[in-house]
Amino acid sequence: MTLEELDFVCRLRNSRLDLSLQPGYILITSARNPFIKPFLTYKRAIQLRQNLQDTEATVITPIGKAIRSLSIDGARPGAVVIVTSSHEISLVITFATCHYIPFVVQGGGFSTSGASSTHGGIVINLSIMRSIVVDLTSQTVAVQGGATWDEVDQAAAKEGLAVVGCTTSAAGVGGTTLGAAIRGAGQSFGVVTESVMRAHPQRPSVFGGFIYLPVEQLTAVVEFANQFDTQTTGDEALFFGFTTRPRAPLSTVIVALLLYNEPSIAAEAFFAPLLALKSIRNETHEMPYPKMNTILGWFVAPGTRKSISGTTFTPPLDLQLMQEVHDDFDKFTRTYPRVEGSAVVFELIPYTCVNQISFDATAYANRGQYHNVMFIFRWYDQELDMKMVNLERAMTSKTRDRAGVVRIAGQGVGSTLNSGPTWWIRDTEIWIQI
Ligand SMILES: Cc1cc2nc3c(=O)[nH]c(=O)nc-3n(C[C@H](O)[C@H](O)[C@H](O)COP(=O)(O)OP(=O)(O)OC[C@H]3O[C@@H](n4cnc5c(N)ncnc54)[C@H](O)[C@@H]3O)c2cc1C
Numbered sequence: 001m002t003l004e005e006l007d008f009v010c011r012l013r014n015s016r017l018d019l020s021l022q023p024g025y026i027l028i029t030s031a032r033n034p035f036i037k038p039f040l041t042y043k044r045a046i047q048l049r050q051n052l053q054d055t056e057a058t059v060i061t062p063i064g065k066a067i068r069s070l071s072i073d074g075a076r077p078g079a080v081v082i083v084t085s086s087h088e089i090s091l092v093i094t095f096a097t098c099h100y101i102p103f104v105v106q107g108g109g110f111s112t113s114g115a116s117s118t119h120g121g122i123v124i125n126l127s128i129m130r131s132i133v134v135d136l137t138s139q140t141v142a143v144q145g146g147a148t149w150d151e152v153d154q155a156a157a158k159e160g161l162a163v164v165g166c167t168t169s170a171a172g173v174g175g176t177t178l179g180a181a182i183r184g185a186g187q188s189f190g191v192v193t194e195s196v197m198r199a200h201p202q203r204p205s206v207f208g209g210f211i212y213l214p215v216e217q218l219t220a221v222v223e224f225a226n227q228f229d230t231q232t233t234g235d236e237a238l239f240f241g242f243t244t245r246p247r248a249p250l251s252t253v254i255v256a257l258l259l260y261n262e263p264s265i266a267a268e269a270f271f272a273p274l275l276a277l278k279s280i281r282n283e284t285h286e287m288p289y290p291k292m293n294t295i296l297g298w299f300v301a302p303g304t305r306k307s308i309s310g311t312t313f314t315p316p317l318d319l320q321l322m323q324e325v326h327d328d329f330d331k332f333t334r335t336y337p338r339v340e341g342s343a344v345v346f347e348l349i350p351y352t353c354v355n356q357i358s359f360d361a362t363a364y365a366n367r368g369q370y371h372n373v374m375f376i377f378r379w380y381d382q383e384l385d386m387k388m389v390n391l392e393r394a395m396t397s398k399t400r401d402r403a404g405v406v407r408i409a410g411q412g413v414g415s416t417l418n419s420g421p422t423w424w425i426r427d428t429e430i431w432i433q434i
Pocket residue numbers: 104105106107108109110111112115116126145146165166167168171172173174175176178179180186187188190191192193299300308
């Protein structure tokens with residue numbers, strides 16, 4: 001790579017290349033380094049607005065109040081540009097690179113690492129570019145970079161189709177596609193203005209929903225879960241674990257989310273051992289396919305500080321470990337006030353189809369003959385931030401050490417989520433990814 005090429009890549013990745021330090025040495029500094037001052041002066045922001053005056057783009061500067069609600073991760077951008085076309089995006093990038101101003105793209109804004117925010121740079125906000133075109137003949141869905149999965153699900157379902165998406169349908173298509181689908185993609189690699197996805201025939205309704213069970217049923221639930229991989233036909237999924245009891249947050253219950261891509265009769269036969277258990281509340285029923293994809297929305301419901309961490313596991317799960325995970329979680333909910341909605345979720349999704357795609361075909365490396373488990377903590381008090389991170393880290397480590405998989409060549413990376421705490425602030429919210 002020549003110096004010019006390196007300089008170009010650095011600028012695209014919000015970094016600066018400095019050759020002046022010492023002969024033979026190159027210093028690359030990241031825009032996220034807190035010692036680097038914001039780059040975009042107000043004067044430059046006005047210049048940017050003038051550059052875009054003949055377009056439909058809206059340039060929001062810190063003088064306007066709106067910028068606060070468009071900043072994520074506590075960062076204060078120099079300007080947020082709400083773009084409406086590829087041409088406008090191109091003008092913004094040309095302006096930013098000419099003036100050495102860092103820029104980021106913001107799709108759905110779901111990055112837990114704050115990757116779609118910049119302190120002092122330019123945010124290219126795609127929130128208006130969210131058109132979706134479903135083409136029945138080619139069985140494809142063309143989606144603009146700012147759309148969410150929920151919007152894609154709704155549009156595709158109208159034509160009896162579905163695409164492979166995200167379990168949290170409020171997330172943006174842009175970031176998810178870059179993270180999981182496009183080989184070699186990453187932050188500031190380029191701007192995805194539109195992606196075309198293969199669609200698949202999808203029945204209009206599926207069976208599913210939450211069941212809440214008393215902890216006394218743990219043995220039966222774990223026994224069912226341990227047989228899931230051998231029983232599944234590929235059309236079922238089961239998320240299960242622990243959460244606070246609805247309307248009685250000081251006690252812990254087992255929560256199970258059932259999904260079957262079939263009508264109720266077949267689903268009830270598959271999940272019969274679980275459905276037969278005496279439950280606290282059973283919310284399962286047939287529902288439209290797009291609604292099923294919104295059901296995990298409580299993960300990201302606004303109003304609380306949150307952290308999310310995860311690891312992997314391979315069944316069979318040890319009952320003793322599951323009892324300990326319950327006891328740790330129960331102690332946590334009894335010790336700290338207002339942590340309702342926190343959860344530990346073991347995700348059983350059939351992996352046969354996912355593993356048929358070769359590992360070098362996509363950027364999605366976390367797949368193999370194992371499953372993910374997520375720890376989602378929710379709380380209100382800022383003073384508890386580090387306490388929550390440490391507690392969650394301890395529970396994650398215990399599960400990883402006793403049930404997780406290590407990296408196996410050719411069988412995925414054996415880990416979910418990156419290591420190292422990162423923070424996500426959305427308006428008044430903070431997410432911490434461990
Ligand atoms: C609770 C939760 C559950 C999740 N579940 C899943 C899951 O089931 N499956 C899964 O695959 N992922 C999952 N994710 C991860 C999610 O897909 C990523 O956080 C993704 O990056 C979100 O995309 P976004 O557009 O909303 O994010 P943003 O914060 O807008 O962007 C994330 C990154 O992508 C870049 N980017 C966004 N849009 C574009 C674009 N159009 N062109 C170029 N760069 C762009 C941004 O600059 C940033 O670097 C989950 C995340 C959370 C918080």
